[in-house]
Amino acid sequence: MPVVTASTPPTYRLTEEQTLLRDAVRVIADDLVAPRAAEIDRTGEFPQDLRQLLAAQDILALPFPVEHGGLGGELLSLCLAIEQLSRACATTGLILAVQGLGALPLLMAGTTEQQARWIPRLASGEHLIAFALTEAEAGSDASAIRTRAVRDGDDYVITGAKRFISHGSVADLITVFAVTDPDAPRHARLSCFVVEVPTAGFAVTRLEHKMGLRGSPTAELAFDGVRVPAANLVGDEGDGFGIAMRTFDRSRPGIAAQAVGIAQGALEVASAYATERRQFGKRIGDLQMVAAMLADMDAATEAARQLLYKACVEIDAGSPDASRWSAMCKLVAGDAAMRVTTDAVQVLGGYGYIEEFPVERMMRDAKITQLYEGTQQIQRLVVARALLGRDD
């Protein structure tokens, strides 16, 4: 059963500060990000201009603590911003989400010295950070990772390859998970390192051509005897798996926020269309089958949103059920985004299928929210485990 802690805020409304923040990001998203969204999807280029914009507006500072130049790192504030950006452009929303994801191991397990070394330039947006866990043969099964990190004097030498790494080709820092003890029990084999790139032996060997999120570079990274100082080990040897799992507890809401944003953007396009498009002598929004679809889309989006906000508050309050909240909100939001965007295309009919309207892009973008940072099936495992406990 979920437990409410003493520091859980008693209110179900956003505070004035959170509302101001959400509205500030919304204005930026509407005025400066939205006009670029179609072009980003069409060209598949990483929008460096929007990355600079997010940095200049201090939006990239949201995931980080104030003492290192950040804006506080509150999960709900971060998710409000991701949601608003994703409403306009899912690729841009991901820039913020991945910045948070990549830095979480550092924030959770890094030493003061490590944080002071790297976080200020992440908060300022001067540096981007990526999260490299997944491999060709290790997707849902993170313990199947084979990239090795071998101690050699004051360094570790990393050898292996990572696949499907968001921002892998544009990041300055890469959080890499590698096996340091192949004989240890499954959950104690991995360690976590921060690799500063470019560096000898590191290469981007492939960029994926994807269904959606086309402006976000998804890279295959090769580590061919890459040396990192031992000072770049985050946490202790063997802590890697635990760090990764704890990272997901705080990063999955970011993907849920992206999903909610995508859904909201699609809902708005479909609703506007339904009030303008006339067939059979009336606007199509007044035809009951269309009205019902839109109503269900709105309800699904709102339900996903409220679950997300609640999850953020619970996780920040230190709930012992953080994994449950995190997995659940990502599960619901990802499915909502896929359903809402598919229905948005349906509402627009033939127009929904062509590039002139953004909903086909939103539908292609939505799919990834059911796949990355843990597939929906993995999320279900986490929820079921929280519900049923283990069979000891």
Add this chain to the structure above:
Amino acid sequence: MGALWVVAEPGPDGGLARISTEAATLVRELGVASGREVVGIVVAADPAPAAADLASYLPLVLTIADPAATSQTWSAVAAGHVAALLASEAPDAVFVGAGADGRDLAGAVSALTGLGVLVNATAVTWTESGPAVEMSVFGGRLLTTSGFTGGRGIVTVRPNVTTASPAGTVGRVEARTADTTTPLPAVRVVDRVSEAGAAAPIEEARVIVAGGRGVGGAEGFGIVQQLADTLGGAVGATRAAVDSGWIAYSQQIGQTGKIVKPELYLALGISGAIQHKVGMRTSGAIVAVNRDADAPIAEFADLFVVGDLFEVGAALLERLRARSG
């Protein structure tokens, strides 16, 4: 019984402001209905021209000559005199227009005398407890009638609600001695600048053609101007257009702009949101052109054309020009 005063505001070229003729008409009619004397007050460096004009509306006009009234901001100068006169004459109500100078005066006199203020009067009747002032509030959604708890006070009169009509007989003009102590600090008028772009005041236009967000840019206002010219009217705009820099603030109509009441209000690309509606909803005829059939303006326009404002505008221009030959 106390009298009803109308404090006249200065118009261009030392004459009378148009709103003062409206206020004078309204108060004169109130005076007739309530059996009270109505007196006009003119404070100016040379009050004679404005007083002569006001005397065609009111039976008695008092003048105070003060050279400071042109070298300094008028309201600070006039407020001192009006407050002093109030102390000795004790009228039941003081009316002034709800334009810039009138409001400044009302605020200052209120502070000097302790009298309350009722603002933006659209109609006034007399009751045993003093004036009952009707006002339109909440963007035009509600009409309220209010009074002074002490039976006396200051009323600002909304422009473009009353039609000014001279009395038929000319009243008499009497000079009063200037009050030599001016309780309010002077604000010097260094210069009065006419700006070439400043069009005729839109509050006085018989026809207004207004553009909103749908116009899309400063160049888009070309069609608005052409239609205004052809119809012999003025160009208006919504706050969205002004804030976007497409047109000057002086042309803005609405809650934070001007309130207008032309015979024809032609709204192009204007949604008719409440803040704008306030400024023009009492226009004689409202015609709107908008691509969005569900724009709020469709609910209160007389004629609503669903279409692109540039296409309809061009067609309209052609037809109007063909008519006038």
Add this chain to the structure above:
Amino acid sequence: MRIVVLIKPVPDPASAGERLGPDDRLDRAAVPAVVNGNDEYVLEAALKLVEAAGEGEITLLSMAPANAPETLRKALAMGAHRGVHVTDPALAGSCAASTARVLAAALHELEYDMVFAGIDSSDGVGGIVPAAIAAHLGLPYLSYAARIEPDMAGRTVRVRRISPTGYDLLEAPLPVVIGGTQALGEPRYPSLKGIMAARGKEIVTRSLADLGLDSAGIGGNAATTAVLGTQLPAARGATEIVRGSPDDGAARIVEFLAERRII
């Protein structure tokens, strides 16, 4: 450079939900409050002046119900340094005259070179309170400002006052009260850093007793005006809607104008 900016929380005009309460006073709980539009414009003017001078402080002053600090937060997030919140149950239902007296009393406690106020507020639309405050304080009042240019060394300020034909250039010695308009320039949206920094800024609360004012002669009990009654305005006739080609629309407009003898 010290500027006090008067801030009034008003019912959000975009909500179209403002209404009177059962006591015929404005029901301030009916609709969420926002900072009065014109106040944001004068605050922006103050922020620009302080930024250009490279020094200065901006204090917000607000007479408002107890929950006002939430609304003041946006103004603090824009960059004001601190706030003074005058609040007292006795102030509910205050008339404009009373409001001016209370704000003048609060200003007596503060040090400033200029007081900025929005020329009117979207709820009352009276436009008289700033003038009344200036009169109470014995300060020059410069209204309908489209531009504000202080000369701190010379201790004067010049203001462009909107006129029907353009503007009047006014000048007065500091300190002054200035009523500002939208023409001053669009207010900035608070930056994220500003939003987060606002939580650390101080808002001081003052009651009537703190200001040395007696609630018997001020506030709702001593209101100089009162609502006697309300009614709904007369409805306009039904709207005629025309669809079709642009020329169809144009033709109907010309016909309509001719019917009404406008052309």
